[in-house]
Amino acid sequence: MISIHDLSFQYSAGNSIRFPDFTVTKGEHCLLLGESGSGKTTLLHLLGGLLRNYAGSVKVDNTELAQLSETSLDRFRGQHIGFVFQRNHLVSALSVEKNLMLAPYLAGLKINTERITEVLSGLGLAEKRKSSVTQLSHGQAQRVAIARAVLNKPSIIFADEPTSALDDKNCDRVIHMLMDVAAQNQSTLLVATHDQRLKDKISKQVKLSSS
Amino acid sequence: MSIFTLVWNYLKARPLNTAINILLLSLGIAVITILLLFNKQLEQKITENARGIDLVVGAKGSPLQLILCNIFHVDFPTGNIKLNEAERFAKHRLVKRAIPLALGDSYQSYRIVGTSQQYAELYKAELQEGNWWKNTLDVTIGANVATIAQLKIGDKFASAHGLAEGGHTHNEHQYHVVGVMKRTNTVLDNLILTNVESVWEMHEEHDSEEAHEDHAELRDSSFIPSPLVPSIAKGDSVKEITSMLIQYRSPMGAIQLPRLVNSQSSLQAASPAFETARLFSIMGVGVDILMAFAYVLIFISGLSIFIALYNSLKERRYDLAIMRSMGASRTKLFVSILLEGGILTLLGSVIGLLMGHGVLVLLSALVEETQKAGIDGFVFYPEEWIILVGSLLLGLLCAVIPAIQAYRTDISKVLAGN
Numbered sequence: 001m002i003s004i005h006d007l008s009f010q011y012s013a014g015n016s017i018r019f020p021d022f023t024v025t026k027g028e029h030c031l032l033l034g035e036s037g038s039g040k041t042t043l044l045h046l047l048g049g050l051l052r053n054y055a056g057s058v059k060v061d062n063t064e065l066a067q068l069s070e071t072s073l074d075r076f077r078g079q080h081i082g083f084v085f086q087r088n089h090l091v092s093a094l095s096v097e098k099n100l101m102l103a104p105y106l107a108g109l110k111i112n113t114e115r116i117t118e119v120l121s122g123l124g125l126a127e128k129r130k131s132s133v134t135q136l137s138h139g140q141a142q143r144v145a146i147a148r149a150v151l152n153k154p155s156i157i158f159a160d161e162p163t164s165a166l167d168d169k170n171c172d173r174v175i176h177m178l179m180d181v182a183a184q185n186q187s188t189l190l191v192a193t194h195d196q197r198l199k200d201k202i203s204k205q206v207k208l209s210s211s
Numbered sequence: 212m213s214i215f216t217l218v219w220n221y222l223k224a225r226p227l228n229t230a231i232n233i234l235l236l237s238l239g240i241a242v243i244t245i246l247l248l249f250n251k252q253l254e255q256k257i258t259e260n261a262r263g264i265d266l267v268v269g270a271k272g273s274p275l276q277l278i279l280c281n282i283f284h285v286d287f288p289t290g291n292i293k294l295n296e297a298e299r300f301a302k303h304r305l306v307k308r309a310i311p312l313a314l315g316d317s318y319q320s321y322r323i324v325g326t327s328q329q330y331a332e333l334y335k336a337e338l339q340e341g342n343w344w345k346n347t348l349d350v351t352i353g354a355n356v357a358t359i360a361q362l363k364i365g366d367k368f369a370s371a372h373g374l375a376e377g378g379h380t381h382n383e384h385q386y387h388v389v390g391v392m393k394r395t396n397t398v399l400d401n402l403i404l405t406n407v408e409s410v411w412e413m414h415e416e417h418d419s420e421e422a423h424e425d426h427a428e429l430r431d432s433s434f435i436p437s438p439l440v441p442s443i444a445k446g447d448s449v450k451e452i453t454s455m456l457i458q459y460r461s462p463m464g465a466i467q468l469p470r471l472v473n474s475q476s477s478l479q480a481a482s483p484a485f486e487t488a489r490l491f492s493i494m495g496v497g498v499d500i501l502m503a504f505a506y507v508l509i510f511i512s513g514l515s516i517f518i519a520l521y522n523s524l525k526e527r528r529y530d531l532a533i534m535r536s537m538g539a540s541r542t543k544l545f546v547s548i549l550l551e552g553g554i555l556t557l558l559g560s561v562i563g564l565l566m567g568h569g570v571l572v573l574l575s576a577l578v579e580e581t582q583k584a585g586i587d588g589f590v591f592y593p594e595e596w597i598i599l600v601g602s603l604l605l606g607l608l609c610a611v612i613p614a615i616q617a618y619r620t621d622i623s624k625v626l627a628g629n
Contacts, residue, residue, distance in 0.1 A: 047272045050536060071540050078538015085626060089529050093224035094217075101212035106539035111212055146535075160626075 001026040001156065001188045002047060007056035009042055019043055022206045024188055026155070029179060034208030040192040043208065044158050047190070048081050049073045050178040061155055078107025082149030082187070084178065086161040088142045090133040096120075096144055097129045101132070103151045119147045122184070123177070142174060148179045157182050159191045163198060175201050218551045220523040234514050238506030239572065240563025246501055247594055248571055252586050253629070255489070255522045259575055260398045261483035263333050268292070268300060269454035274481035275490060278323035281312055281454040281482055284322045284398055287373075288314050291451035292478055294439060298446070299436045300472060301455065305464035309345070310456040310481025311439040316346065316370035319360045323350070323370050323386070323403045325410030330456070331392070334399045339392030342363060347408045351390035353400040355583055360389050364378065366461035372412060384413055401583050407440045407452060494527065509605070516555050517609040520548060524613045531617055538571060553603055564595055568608040 003023040010016040017039045026028045035042045045051040046058055049065050052073070058065045061080050068076055082103075090099050097116060105110045120126050123143045128136065136144065142162075149157055159178055163171040175191070175198055182189035191198065199205070222229045261282050269277045272289030279286035294311075301309035310333065313325030324330070328343060339366045344351045352362055362368065367385040386405065394400055435445040443450055457480075459465060465482075467492070472480035524531075531544055571588030575581045 041627050042623075045626070047535065050626065051623045071351065074535065074538050074540045083533075083536045085533075087529075087628070089531050089533050091533070093530075094219045098212060098216070098220065102534065105212040106534055106543070124450075178522050185290070 001028070001061065002030075002068075002190065003057075004043075004047070005057040007046070007054060007058060007081035009039075009046060009051065015080065017042060019208065024190060024204070026188060027183075027186055027200045027206060029046045029182065029189040030189060030191070031202045033194065033196055033199070033205055033207040034192075034206065037195075038208040040194070040208055041160055044160050044190070044192045047156075048083060048158050049077045049187075072153060075108055078103075079109065079152060080155050082152065082157045084146055084149045084157065084159040084162050084174065086144035088138075089146075090135055090136075090141060090144055092132075095129075096125065096131050096133055096136070098131060099144060100148055100151055103148050107152055109152060115151060119151055121179070123147050139170065143177070146174075146181060148210060150185050150187065153185045154187055156188045156190065159189070159193075161193050161195070162191065164193060164195050168197065171195065171197050174176045214547050214550060218547055219556060221523070221527075221551060222554065223583045225423060225519075228519050228523075229555065232512060232519055232555050233562060235512035235515055236509060236556055236559030236602065237563035237566055239512060240560045240602060241507045241566035242275050242505035243500060243598060244564050244595065245570055246498060246505070246565025247591065247592060248567065248588070250498060251592055251594075252590065253584070256397070257487050259396065263458055264456045264483050265459045266310060266457040266468060266472075267483065268297060268453055268457060268478050268566065269481070271477060271479045274479065275479040275486050278483050278486040279452065279481065279490075280314070281456065282398070284314075284324075284402065287430055288453045289479070291453055292455075293448065294437060294443065294450040295387065296476055296478060297452060297455045298438055299476075300457070300468070300478075303471075305460050305468055305469065305626050306457055307457040307460040309439060310458065311407055311452045312454045313407045314453040315410055316413060317373055318356075318362075318370050318386070318403060321353075321356045321360055321403055323405060323410065324454075325405055325407040327407070328479050331399070331404060333456070334395050334397045336399055338537075339391045339393045341388075345389070347406060347412055348384060348386055349389045349409075350387055350403050350405045351392060353392055353402045353405070354394040355400040356403055359579060359582065364388050364391065367592075368618050371545045396585055399605055400585065408442055411450065414605055448508050459576055509602070512559065513556075513605050513609050516610070518550060518551055520610055520613040521616075524548070524616055527617075528620060528625050531620045531623040535620070535622040536626065541618045544620070545614045548617045549607055549610045550609075550616035552606040552614075554606070556602045556606030556609075557599070560599050561566045563602075564598065568622055 001024055004019060005021050007019040008016055019039065019060065029099050032040050036098060042051065046054055047060060052066070055068065063076065065073065091102065094102065101111050120129055120130055123146065125140065125147065128140060133141065133144065157178070162178060163174050166174060177190070193203065264282060267277050267281045269281060270290030270292050276286050277289050282290050287509065297311065300306065308329060310327055310329045316323045331343070339354070341351070347579045355504070356362055369382050369385050386409070392399060437443045437445045437447060439452070439455065457468070457518050459468065469480040469482060472478050517584060526554050568588045569584060575586055575588055
């Protein structure tokens, strides 16, 4: 599902970063551990095709990302990958429902309202469907962000520091929620974090050493 | 969900900003629309009213006044001319048609024109009901006179001296309405037509009594009718008319006649084409200033749209990055920003065009003068497409720099939080 080999990335500043080789199989959950500045976000962006021009090999869903043109990479990302970021950024001009509709629309897929209903009620957000996202609490916003990430049934979900700003109780809730929705959609889950509380939640772990 | 919904929601999320941008642009467009409609229709009216009239011969004075008075009926006469002097030119070989006009009185500010049947023919007037004037003091009225002054066949009215309402009233004689003309959309709609003799009779009280006697004496066997007013003998030295409208027989007339009239007599000749061109160049200054004002408004609105998009893009950088992470291509984001500018200006110009037409519709409904001038708000010109397309281009132009920025957004950097 995900395999990286001999991967390195050159920052514009001139310093480059090397990543250890690893493979994640389909449906597997994996933790990407490392201190701040160890390149977790960079690796996640490389895997998600948000960053290009790497050296070595990054294969996602058996596709070498470097071989895709920028537009096909955009499409590939939209259809195969769901992102959950630390800042649960939702488009504030749109309602909850429209934020979710954005995912299939931008990925070039058909909008399926039943799927939206299913995901929303699965995350306990059914009654928030028509709400403005500015009226949501932090927890609700995070759930909408997760809903958005899984809506297209992506084969992979990338989560970048999803829990680092949360207290223990919410941290627990969010990681379980992520694992649950990933399992429901048979998605591979890759969580990049420095949050030590997650260590005993997901057994497969890749450690990045700060250089 | 479509790109349109997305853009529309962004515009709706900042209602004040969107409203002010649309308002600014629509005001500019409205001013341009009003000027366009007004100018075009006025020009059209003027050409229609002056059609078929190559030269106006009247008393010496301002040539522009002569034209305004005798063709458009908005100014006072320059004075009277002797009928026998006018006849000399009426018979000239280069003149195809000469129509006498005798002005002086009005009814409720609608001018009473003593003339010949040819005057109505000049504007291809037809009767709505009743008959053409035949006897002295019979009148046939224009469409606006019938509707606004509410005169109908069989009505009798006394005329007032001059053009203004409430002048000296000639109560001694009363005009009698015998016909109503169909609408011609020319100055004829605002006129009350009668024969020249009626106007004379109206004023005979002021004239000397001898003139009255002359009138009867001259009807003998050697009576040769005047080419202008057939009931009067040719060469009558007493009778006067206000002016004479002339149509040339050949283009040579344009070269010879005006010089002939101006040099050889106490008369003056004015060319409607030349004088209206002069009038337009005088009016043009005011129109130009208003036009410039409208362009300034449009420029400011363009700037305001640019600033609004540019600023909103700063707030929206994260939105754009998230959308890219969800599969949106650079081009899609580029197009969405262009569309935002385009929708803003398109809305602004459509509202502006409607406002422009609306103002004229209101004006023609509420102000009698506009109605009389025949200015209509429901007329559309092809130039309005140019306004529409032009403002759309303006919107795209204002949006192009923000759109390029959106295109260039470095998603990884924005998402990583630097």
